[in-house]
Amino acid sequence: MKVKGFKRENGTYGIRNHLVILPASVCASETAIRISNLVPGSVALPHQHGCCQIGDDLRLTIDTLIGLGKNPNVGAVLVVGLGCEGVQPSEVVEEISKTGKRVEKVIIQETGGTLGAIQEGARIAAEMARELSQQERVEFDISELVLALECGGSDPTSGIASNPSAGAASDLLIEHGGSSILSETTELIGAEHLLAKRCVDESVSNKLLKIVQDTEDRAIAMGTDLRSGQPTPGNKEGGLTTIEEKSLGCIYKAGMSPVVGVLGYAEQVRETKGLYVMDTPGQDIDSITGMLAGGAQIVVFTTGRGTPTGAPIAPVIKVTGNTLTYNKMKMNMDINAGRIIDGEATIEEIGKEIFDEMIKVANGKKTKAESLGHKEFGIYKIGTTF
Amino acid sequence: MKNNAIIANSKDNVATVVQELKMGDALKINGANGSINFEVTQDVPCFHKVALVDIQKGEEIVKYGEVIGAALEDIKKGQHVHVHNVESKRGRGDKK
Numbered sequence: 001m002k003v004k005g006f007k008r009e010n011g012t013y014g015i016r017n018h019l020v021i022l023p024a025s026v027c028a029s030e031t032a033i034r035i036s037n038l039v040p041g042s043v044a045l046p047h048q049h050g051c052c053q054i055g056d057d058l059r060l061t062i063d064t065l066i067g068l069g070k071n072p073n074v075g076a077v078l079v080v081g082l083g084c085e086g087v088q089p090s091e092v093v094e095e096i097s098k099t100g101k102r103v104e105k106v107i108i109q110e111t112g113g114t115l116g117a118i119q120e121g122a123r124i125a126a127e128m129a130r131e132l133s134q135q136e137r138v139e140f141d142i143s144e145l146v147l148a149l150e151c152g153g154s155d156p157t158s159g160i161a162s163n164p165s166a167g168a169a170s171d172l173l174i175e176h177g178g179s180s181i182l183s184e185t186t187e188l189i190g191a192e193h194l195l196a197k198r199c200v201d202e203s204v205s206n207k208l209l210k211i212v213q214d215t216e217d218r219a220i221a222m223g224t225d226l227r228s229g230q231p232t233p234g235n236k237e238g239g240l241t242t243i244e245e246k247s248l249g250c251i252y253k254a255g256m257s258p259v260v261g262v263l264g265y266a267e268q269v270r271e272t273k274g275l276y277v278m279d280t281p282g283q284d285i286d287s288i289t290g291m292l293a294g295g296a297q298i299v300v301f302t303t304g305r306g307t308p309t310g311a312p313i314a315p316v317i318k319v320t321g322n323t324l325t326y327n328k329m330k331m332n333m334d335i336n337a338g339r340i341i342d343g344e345a346t347i348e349e350i351g352k353e354i355f356d357e358m359i360k361v362a363n364g365k366k367t368k369a370e371s372l373g374h375k376e377f378g379i380y381k382i383g384t385t386f
Numbered sequence: 387m388k389n390n391a392i393i394a395n396s397k398d399n400v401a402t403v404v405q406e407l408k409m410g411d412a413l414k415i416n417g418a419n420g421s422i423n424f425e426v427t428q429d430v431p432c433f434h435k436v437a438l439v440d441i442q443k444g445e446e447i448v449k450y451g452e453v454i455g456a457a458l459e460d461i462k463k464g465q466h467v468h469v470h471n472v473e474s475k476r477g478r479g480d481k482k
Contacts, residue, residue, distance in 0.1 A: 155433055156402050156433040156434070156435075157433055159394070159450065160392060160394070160402065189476045189477060190452070190453070190454065190475075190476050191452070194452070216476060216477050219477040219479060220477060220478065220479040220482060221479065222479050223479045223480065223482060224479045224480050225474070225477070225478055225479065225480045225481075226474065226476065226477025226478070226479070227469075227473075227474050227477070230477070236468075236469055238433060239402070239431065239432075239433040239434040239435065239468070241435065241447075241454065241455060241467070241468050241469055241472050241474075242454050242455040242472065242473070242474035242475075242476075243474055243476055243477060244452070244453060244454040244455060244474060244475070244476055245449055245454035245455070248449065248450045248452050248454065249450070304433075322433075324432075341392075341404050343388075
């Protein structure tokens with residue numbers, strides 16, 4: 001099956017053609033926003049990280065920024081650095097440039113401060129915008145697509161309706177040769193034994209069990225009941241009682257396909273196509289960022305309680321399993337899987353509907369989150385800031 | 387007769403109601419494994435769980451055919467099953 005998108009120099013295909021203004025650190029974030037404000041069609045990714053981090057935590061921020069720049073939905077990147085931060089802008093530029101796409105940098109300390117950096121940055125970004133505007137969509141096979149699976153604001157309808165439907169859509173994409181990523185390690189706690197059985201070999205299942213064990217150990221080390229934060233107050237009000245119940249519903253998003261690999265946060269999806277599990281937190285925004293940095297071009301996001309979340313560099317298709325929520329938040333919900341519970345549709349039918357919507361969105365149709373300008377963004381942190 | 391609850395797996399000892407039930411309302415399920423019809427003994431909000439059988443304190447709560455926690459107290463058939471009478475068995479730093 002074919003869709004139309006933007007061919008990148010390294011042979012990947014984007015379904016959007018974003019111009020990203022990427023701050024290397026928190027210190028450059030405000031300047032990046034101001035540059036983006038001057039260049040219509042560009043998007044800034046402001047964040048709180050990039051300096052006074054060490055070890056794996058620093059590496060994770062660097063890999064995330066590089067991965068986002070490399071994402072096929074991104075046509076060109078302007079990196080904005082302060083100059084003295086821990087994440088060195090030159091390393092980010094060098095790694096992103098390996099994709100062959102245009103990437104440049106502007107350093108605040110070297111261009112006369114705020115106004116100098118904005119002037120120089122906006123000049124480069126506007127030029128990039130003109131270049132990207134000339135690129136036309138070309139046909140490519142949907143096996144090039146990587147789907148990010150996310151759930152947020154879950155309730156018991158998620159496990160009954162929206163997640164199994166998302167799973168059916170994911171299975172369809174994988175049948176067509178594509179890849180999917182299941183995320184949110186916290187929400188594998190209590191369901192990991194089921195996923196482990198679906199791994200292609202023992203090394204994959206061992207890795208899967210290890211990321212879940214490590215996450216649970218980190219929670220236990222806090223000396224409190226995980227339930228003080230997971231499930232969330234809204235999950236509980238909706239009827240989810242324990243993390244195990246939430247997890248068992250959560251993994252339906254991954255359909256029935258075998259797990260071909262386990263990825264670290266922001267780690268690039270490999271050549272082998274199929275279902276991956278990425279080690280991300282249960283917090284939706286940080287989780288989506290990890291998968292986009294890993295190369296996903298499209299997101300299917302299931303919810304019970306309702307959430308407006310979008311993403312800055314990828315379309316997010318919102319599916320709710322709760323008809324009440326669909327009616328309350330129609331402007332945010334793309335698909336109502338609550339019709340399964342209402343007895344009006346089957347999981348297979350809604351799965352196909354999600355898949356068909358993915359094709360339309362890949363071809364350029366704006367999702368509700370996109371049309372409302374939602375671009376929530378956050379980077380996961382695994383260590384303290386020093 | 388329209389079903390007002392779902393049993394995710396035949397091993398489950400709880401059902402998920404798909405509409406709000408008030409104390410004394412009948413929980414009705416007609417499924418492949420026969421039909422169920424009994425009164426709930428407490429109010430149950432929409433999409434919350436009801437005990438299908440008597441569950442003893444410490445016994446596992448099963449949904450989707452898998453363990454989702456353990457009963458904190460004896461739970462009678464027809465009672466609301468939620469955070470007030472079920473505890474999670476995972477991520478319990480408080481029990482270290």
